Amino acid sequence: MSGTQHRLVTVNTVPERAKRLIGRVVEDVKDRYTIVHVANVERIEDVKETVKREQPDVLFTASMWTPEQAKEIVDIAKGIIPGLKTFSTPQGLQVNQGPDAVVEYIKENLPSLLDSKN
Known part of the structure; x- marks a missing residue:
């Protein structure tokens, strides 16, 4: 088991959904990773302030964002924390295939993301 604790910020316009889905992921991978969901950001304009405040080492963008919006979010976050690990869920995945997908x-x-040394 990894002794590293990962601080995660999500960018999702539906905070309850983010909390629920990330809660499931955290529970399912707890034997390998310790992930603490420190914040959710609902608006792109709030990404910079939240990343500065929370100092995460991982940031996820949700599937409601277009690829362009997800890139903008990642660029903002990496402008503050250059080594930040980021992950963007493909647009429409939640709508088309549901929360389980x-x-x-x-x-x-997750393993390739968290285990990378970027």
């Missing part, structure tokens, strides 16, 4: 997608991609 989102949880599985994140879990499939």
